[in-house]
Amino acid sequence: xxxxxxxxxxxxxxxxxxxxxxxxxxxxxxxxxxxxxxxxxxxxxxxxxxxxxxxxxxxxxxxxxxxxxxxxxxxxxxxxxxxxxxxxxxxxxxxxxxxxxxxxxxxxx
Amino acid sequence: xxxxxxxxxxxxxxxxxxxxxxxxxxxxxxxxxxxxxxxxxxxxxxxxxxxxxxxxxxxxxxxxxxxxxxxxxxxxxxxxxxxxxxxxxxxxxxxxxxxxxxxxxxxxxxxxxx
Numbered sequence: 001x002x003x004x005x006x007x008x009x010x011x012x013x014x015x016x017x018x019x020x021x022x023x024x025x026x027x028x029x030x031x032x033x034x035x036x037x038x039x040x041x042x043x044x045x046x047x048x049x050x051x052x053x054x055x056x057x058x059x060x061x062x063x064x065x066x067x068x069x070x071x072x073x074x075x076x077x078x079x080x081x082x083x084x085x086x087x088x089x090x091x092x093x094x095x096x097x098x099x100x101x102x103x104x105x106x107x108x109x
Numbered sequence: 110x111x112x113x114x115x116x117x118x119x120x121x122x123x124x125x126x127x128x129x130x131x132x133x134x135x136x137x138x139x140x141x142x143x144x145x146x147x148x149x150x151x152x153x154x155x156x157x158x159x160x161x162x163x164x165x166x167x168x169x170x171x172x173x174x175x176x177x178x179x180x181x182x183x184x185x186x187x188x189x190x191x192x193x194x195x196x197x198x199x200x201x202x203x204x205x206x207x208x209x210x211x212x213x214x215x216x217x218x219x220x221x222x223x
Contacts, residue, residue, distance in 0.1 A: 004151075033211060042113070042200060042214035043152070088151050090212075096165065097142075097212065099151030 004032075004089045004100035012106040019076040021103040023089030024069075030092045032065055034074050037086045037102070046074075046087075081109045111135070115201050115215035123223055127189035130218045134182070134203030141178060142212065143186050144200040152200055158184065191222045 007022045023032070031050045035043040049056045049065045049072065056063045062075040076083055086102040114133040122128050134141050139160050144152035155174065157165040160181040169176065173192070178184040188195055198219050202212040 030209065035212075035214075040219075042216045043202075043212070044214070045211035048211060090151075092209065095157075096154060099153070101149070101151050 004091050004098055006087070006089055006100040006103040008103060009101070010104045010106070012108065013079055015079060015081055015107055015109050017079055019079050019083070019105055019107070021074050021087055021105070023072045023074070023100055025072075025089075025091045025098070026070065027093060029067075032063075032072050033090045033092065033097075034061075034063060034072075035088045035090060035099075037088065039085070043088065076105075079105075079107045081107050083107050113201055113203055113213050113215035115199075115218050117218055118216060119219050119221075121221045121223065122191055124193055125190040127187065128191050128220060129185055129187045130199050130201075130220075132184045132186070132201030132215060134184070134201070135205075135213055138203035138205050138213070139181070140204045140206075141184050142202040142204075143176060143184070144202060146198040146200055146217070148197075155186070155199075188220075191220070193222050196220055196222045 004023050004025045013019055029051055033048045034046045037043045047058045047063050049063050060077045065072045084107045086104050088099050088102045090097045090099045116131050141158040143155040145155050146152045156169045156176050158178045176186045198217040200217045201215045204212050
């Protein structure tokens, strides 16, 4: 079974708006990572946040981690049509990565 | 630097036929993963290799699936015989330090079983 679960399952926004997606997980983790997958392609690593970190930034991406609530959020600011993709969180623990079922983001031009 | 290379990208076969997928990881990456991704779902681990050794194959259906990683570089995943439910994307990924860093994925092999 998959440990991470993203919310919402689908998100549709206008270009220029911010997109927020959330990830919840069940057990303790070493780190949490976010990946992007364009249709018909492989997954691409976006950002990694360790269990002792609370927030991390990379370009237009901002990730937060709340280990007490076992949740993480990914914020994409000033979205672009090229951000249209599925986004997955992956938790790492016990030498395994667990992927959620993803949030499908559609950014309308 | 070349990324993770997978072949074939697409494969259509009749049920009960065999099929094989090949993966060439990023040079120097000692850890290699095979994942199964069903439509609308996230990847699920089938097998993880550390060099030549399969260190986690608990989710690999061993009655019909097999994998090998000779010389600790390229890997092959085989299904024999294929069933209708095996239709999915088979993703290969590699990493440098065994799981604390990022995974690098190939483009995947999409299997359709008719």
